[in-house]
Amino acid sequence: MSLEKNNYVDFHCHPALKPYGKSFNYKTIGVNNFNRSRSNSIWHYNPPSIGDKLLNYIVNLTKFSQANFTSLSKGGVSVICASLYPIEKPFFDNKLKTEFLKDMASNFATGVGKKRVDAIQRMVNYFEDLDREYDFYLQLNNVVFTLPEGKFKYRIVRNYQDIEAVIEASKQPSTKITTICVILSIEGLHVLNSNIELPPNEDDFLANLKAIKQWDAPPFFVTVAHHFWNHICGHAESFTNLVKSQVDQSQGLNLGFTAMGVNIINELLSDTNGRRILIDVKHMSVASRQEFYDIIDNTPAYKNLPIVVSHGAANGLASFKDQTQKGSTVATKLNPVDINFFNAELIRIAKSKGIFGLQLDERRVVNKQTLKDTKSALSRSKIMHYRSELLWYQMQHIAEVLDAEGLFAWDCMVIGSDFDGIIDPLNSFWTAEELPFLADFLERHAYNYLQKKPFNNPDNNLEADEVISRIMTKNGMRFLKTNF
Structure with missing residues (x-):
């Protein structure tokens, strides 16, 4: 990990989702193939x-691989939070009439393969699937791959000291291997359920959580909610367009925490049963987020708990009670849905010394009208300019909200791409390989904005390159040094 390289940090991506899914096409499922020409290799390079x-432009479906380790290597990414995600069964119980059409539509939407879809439709044990995906990462851990750009490997790290060791090793003249540090996380605590056909059993959920905490590399943080009811807490509506029209999210939608869910939160945050696992509030319903913040506020042991949003967007709305878009000059351009985060939450996250991962999903970062009004072009550089501005609106809004509160504006934002998480990426920034271009174009927007010295707090009027360096690398590394 040479310090001269980009060293980008991505707080949320899914390198294994597609290759692990494609492993179901082989005789032995769950094999992470050393041959990167095979679709069941986490290094399989599949540019769009x-x-x-x-297809992505017309119907917002992303079948190509975005975060395979070859693309991450080409994009100069040095640290990722790799999200383990056993796909939820209701995802494939859609409104289409025949099994064939259901399978085809589901495979089409996710790119994981028909046999993986079939396995999920038969699945009763999410925890077993989680264990198998964890093992998928372990299989090629520390294995060196030779690419045209040089020699690369990934290493699963257990703490910041492991990351420091990788950095120190990279400084040695004899080191000719670039290492990507992999921090594990989990998206959706439905994974604690080892028999989804029976009523939820708290003892079983807690036993599975205990087992996760005993992993050699337990997750740094977990996203508690995801797309469907998990008997722990309510989720926010997360589907749009085609998927929303076919998949039912209604059960548990917008509910708060169950009693079992509160116990699970306390077990996650306990440091008496293994290392504390931080809570990622993405995908929680508004009611669940309110209850979680109340738990933090009323529990002395959680006083200094950093709030994590691994992959999110601001909605421009003031607060849970005042749902008007304000707080910045671009607030009305943002998508005012409640899976996105309110200004009061942005302030809370910053004050907690938490982290906010900016996701690279066009459908989330701006509203439909803003997307419709975005200029079109044939030149790739112009497309990149116009589409990167959509993400810049997020950055500008968050910075202006924090500045108005008298806070430093540029130390809580990072990239949380959600690559390979079934997203609609910013056009022309299709995969991790394009992250250097994204950084360059964001710096242009930052330069144009910061020329005007727009902030009340003079500390916020940084140089453009420093702002982007913080968001792409420095903020994430500082947060990891403090908390991992």
Whole structure:
């Protein structure tokens, strides 16, 4: 990990989701293939074709691989939080009439393969699937791959000291291998359920959580909610367009925490049963987020708990009670849905010394009108300019909200791409390989904005390159040094 390289940090991506899914096409499932030409290799390079890009542009479906380790290597990413995600069964119980159409639509939407879809439709044990995905990462841990750009490997790290050791090793003249540090996380605590056909059993959920805490590399943080009811806490509506029209999220939608859910939160945050696992509030319903913040506020042991949003967006709305878009000059451009985060939450996250991962999903970062009004172009550089501005609106809004509160504006934002998490990426920034271009274009927007010295707090009027360096690398590394 040479210090001259980009050293980007991504707080949320899914390198294994597609190759692990494709492993179900082979005789032995769950094998992470050393041969990176095979679709069940986490290094399998599958950049989008013209047809893939058109498909994404027209119907917002992303079948190509975005966060395979070859793309991450080419994009200069040095640290990722790799999200383990056993896909939820209701995802494939859609409204289409025949099993064939259901399978085809589901495979089409996720790119994981029909046999993986079939396995999920039969699944009764999420925890077993989680264990198998964890093992998928372990299989090629520390294994060196030779690419045209040089020699690369990934290493699963257990703490910041492991990351420091990788950095120190990279400084040695004899080191000719670039290492990507992998921090594990989990998206959705439905994974604690080892028999989804029976009523939820708290003892079983807690036993599975205890087992996770005993892993050699337990997750740094977990996203408690995800797309469907998990008997722990209510979720926010997360689907749009085609998927929303076919998949039912209604059970548990917008509910708060169950009694079992509160116990699970306390077990996650306990340091008497293993290392504390931080809570990622993404995907929680408004009611669940309110209850979680109340738990923090009323529990002395959680006084200094940093709030994590691994992959999110601001909605421009003032607060849970005042749902008007304000707080910045671009607030009305943002998507005012409650899976996105309110200004009062942004302030809370910053004051907690937490982290806010900016996701690279067009559908989340701005509203439909802003997206519709975005200029079109044939030149790739112009497309990149216009589409990167959509993410810049998020950065500008968050910075202006924090500045108005008298806070430093540039130390809580990072990238949480959600690559390979079934997202609709910013056009022309299709995969991790394009992250250097994203950094360059964001710096242009930052430069144009910061020329005006717009902030009340003079500390916030930084140089553009420093702002982008913080968001792409420095903020994430500082948060990891403090908390991991």
